[in-house]
Amino acid sequence: xDISSTGLRVLRQIAESGSFxxxxxxxxxxxxxxxxxxxxxxxxxxxxxFERRPDGVRLTPAGLTLLRHARTILDCLTAAERDLTGTLxxxxxxxxxxxxxxxxxxxxxxxxxxxxxxxxxxxxxTEGTTPSLIxxxxxxxIDLAVLTSRPPHRPLDGESPRLHVETVTDTELAVAVSxxxxxxxxxxxxxxxxxxAPWIAAPATNTEPLLGVWPGLPxxxxxxxxxxxxxxxxxxxxxxxxVTTAPSRLSxxxxxxxSLLHVEGAPREIRRVLVARLAGRTTPAITAVTRAIxxxx
Numbered sequence: 001x002d003i004s005s006t007g008l009r010v011l012r013q014i015a016e017s018g019s020f021x022x023x024x025x026x027x028x029x030x031x032x033x034x035x036x037x038x039x040x041x042x043x044x045x046x047x048x049x050f051e052r053r054p055d056g057v058r059l060t061p062a063g064l065t066l067l068r069h070a071r072t073i074l075d076c077l078t079a080a081e082r083d084l085t086g087t088l089x090x091x092x093x094x095x096x097x098x099x100x101x102x103x104x105x106x107x108x109x110x111x112x113x114x115x116x117x118x119x120x121x122x123x124x125x126t127e128g129t130t131p132s133l134i135x136x137x138x139x140x141x142i143d144l145a146v147l148t149s150r151p152p153h154r155p156l157d158g159e160s161p162r163l164h165v166e167t168v169t170d171t172e173l174a175v176a177v178s179x180x181x182x183x184x185x186x187x188x189x190x191x192x193x194x195x196x197a198p199w200i201a202a203p204a205t206n207t208e209p210l211l212g213v214w215p216g217l218p219x220x221x222x223x224x225x226x227x228x229x230x231x232x233x234x235x236x237x238x239x240x241x242x243v244t245t246a247p248s249r250l251s252x253x254x255x256x257x258x259s260l261l262h263v264e265g266a267p268r269e270i271r272r273v274l275v276a277r278l279a280g281r282t283t284p285a286i287t288a289v290t291r292a293i294x295x296x297x
Contacts (some may be wrong), residue, residue, distance in 0.1 A: 004232075007041045008058075008073055010038060011038075011049070011063070012139045014038065014050065014059075015059050016138075017132075017135070020038065020104040023251060045062060064160075092121050092126065092283070092285035094125075095124050095126075096146070097126050097142040098125060098127055099148050101111055102146045102148075102274060103125070103127055104231075106146055108177075110293050110295075113292040114288065114289065117288070118285070130148055130156070138157075138276075143281070145277070147276070148272065149205070149271070151270060153272055156276060157260070161280075163278060167272060168297050171249040172248045172270055173248070174248050175263055176243060176259070176261075177237065177259055178240040178245040179256075180240065186261060187262060188261055189261045189263060190263075194243070194263070195217065195218055199212060200224065200233045200241070200244040201244065203220070213244075215269055216266040223235060225241065234255050238258045241295075247272055277290075
């Protein structure tokens with residue numbers, strides 16, 4: 001096979017982003033350039049590497065096989081570039097992905113513990129939804145991911161081999177409300193009282209869930225503000241501009257003016273915090289970071 005490093009980078013980015021368009025944006029290419037690279041890869045491989053679906057692009061079994069080798073090749077090229085330019089990383093590097101609220105609840109404690117126990121480890125981080133972080137793990141763009149799941153806690157994806165997953169903790173979903181608003185002074189709210197509430201939620205796509213609206217809410221939610229950033233959502237709550245959902249483990253770091261309420265009249269919504277990595281792809285540094293994350297539970 002005659003495959004370029006550019007083609008392998010395109011393969012990895014398509015696997016991570018789930019579409020040709022998103023891959024083009026992240027790589028700084030035109031969509032037609034990405035499509036040409038994808039077609040050239042398939043010609044060189046002599047097999048279909050990409051499966052076009054209504055919700056995006058998935059790699060075929062042949063594509064996943066090539067991706068495994070692409071990760072190794074691109075890692076070697078990066079190491080060679082560092083050696084040639086003399087820009088060696090400081091200590092051992094672990095690329096960590098976190099779901100959108102974990103940065104507040106998990107990351108500071110994890111980095112503080114690592115600074116005390118394993119100062120030679122350098123951690124870089126990126127935020128994303130659980131589906132996008134799973135794709136990044138599969139693509140080799142991150143080494144470790146803090147993810148979340150809801151009952152019945154099925155496997156995170158259907159790809160093979162399965163990801164190596166460890167449970168950190170379970171936390172109950174609550175509703176964040178203004179401490180001086182309609183629900184002030186209460187510890188609980190009935191789900192029927194939330195039907196007409198103004199919700200603050202993260203945007204949803206075909207492949208990403210709507211974050212911030214109570215999952216069992218009857219009827220169509222009244223979404224008044226859309227934001228991905230948790231601080232933005234909680235500051236809007238503090239100002240009385242709406243309500244949103246938040247895991248109960250965020251309670252110690254809530255901004256002033258925000259309270260968490262238990263939801264009655266609906267099943268408890270339990271979220272499991274997980275640490276995942278590719279099976280067999282571990283190092284002492286990845287193990288140390290995993291241990292530090294587990295210590296935050």
